[in-house]
Amino acid sequence: MEKIRWGIIGPGKIAHKMAQDLLTLDDAELVAVGSRSLDRAKNFAAQYSIPYAFGEYADIARFDEIDVIYIATPHHGHADHTIMCLRQGKGVLCEKPLAINSYQVDRMLREAQANQVFLMEAIWTRFLPQTAYILEQIANNRIGEVHSIKADFGFSANYDPTGRLFNPYMGGGALLDIGIYPVFLTLLLFGKPDHILANAILGATGVDEEDGILFSYHGGRMAHLHASLRNLTRSEAFIYGSQGYIQIHTRWHQPPGQVTIVNKGERPVTRYFPETTNGYAYEAAEVMACLRNGKLESDQLNWSFSRDLINVLDAIRQQLGLVYPQDGTRMP
Ligand SMILES: NC(=O)c1ccc[n+]([C@@H]2O[C@H](COP(=O)([O-])OP(=O)(O)OC[C@H]3O[C@@H](n4cnc5c(N)ncnc54)[C@H](OP(=O)(O)O)[C@@H]3O)[C@@H](O)[C@H]2O)c1
Structure with a gap:
């Protein structure tokens, strides 16, 4: 079986855990890492024997030899980083929450649909x-x-x-x-x-x-x-x-x-x-099963679920009076 080629964006705390788990999966290959700093990317790559290290997120998104990218940046980066990868035809596993608000999640789902590429929110608990x-x-x-x-x-x-x-x-x-x-x-x-x-x-x-x-x-x-x-x-x-x-x-x-x-x-x-x-190997395995079957979304954690989830989170925030700068005029 051909291996699924992974990239990681945002080599921080959670990215280390995912990298360790990807190394346990026989049909996964961790090919590249992208950081805002080339030194940090190289450092991370050296720890996990990753062949390619990029000092710009846009460069890893463009890199041809990747099937799917794991977005491990803080919440506020999820929407832009995911959309950048989807537009380059890369599948995306994006950390939770999929984005800061429903407006951003809708944009992401539209891009996945328009580009016909896989997208899933990384709620690992679902796959345990x-x-x-x-x-x-x-x-x-x-x-x-x-x-x-x-x-x-x-x-x-x-x-x-x-x-x-x-x-x-x-x-x-x-x-x-x-x-x-x-x-x-x-x-x-x-x-x-x-x-x-x-x-x-x-x-x-x-x-x-x-x-x-x-x-x-x-x-x-x-x-x-x-x-x-x-x-x-x-x-x-x-x-x-x-x-x-x-x-x-x-x-x-x-x-x-x-x-x-x-x-x-x-x-x-x-x-x-x-x-x-x-514990992250299970969600990664689900992503790879979906990619092998040509699916754009997982049956177990589909786009509709992620849309419902962010709608509920928005509704809770509305009651809390918790507005983020990204909400603009679209939130409470
Ligand atoms: N599923 C889980 O169990 C789990 C656990 C923890 C966290 N998470 C999720 O994973 C995401 C990342 O969490 P984390 O704890 O790994 O975060 P983190 O270590 O603080 O940051 C991850 C990486 O994001 C990059 N980054 C991009 N823009 C940044 C900015 N403005 N400020 C700081 N870093 C920035 C940095 O890498 P470079 O600058 O090198 O590119 C950084 O190392 C969060 O959305 C969180 O919800 C999930």
């Missing part, structure tokens, strides 16, 4: 074995009728008003960085909410440092979600049903996975999902 297991347990009615979700994700971030977590220009705040995971889980299981109630503590830079979000659905479903950049929280997820519940143990969004099924009248069953990679 523990997620498949949970979906299977729910489909098999293991906890009865599912009514509610309680999920959180929090850590105590080092405060840097100019860094990507707190800087409004970079799409800072808890919601887009980590709150996106509980929101993702809820959309995966329940779809878009009919009603949203959200509140946040906005910090000195104006971004949300802690969010409390309630979703409700016609028909009686609910989700209670919490994200924090200032507290270390349990980072667990619970899915409650009429006959029991599923607990996805901390940290629920990442491997190794541990999932307990509690069904009334039965002994709880815990399943472990050990992991040898960083």
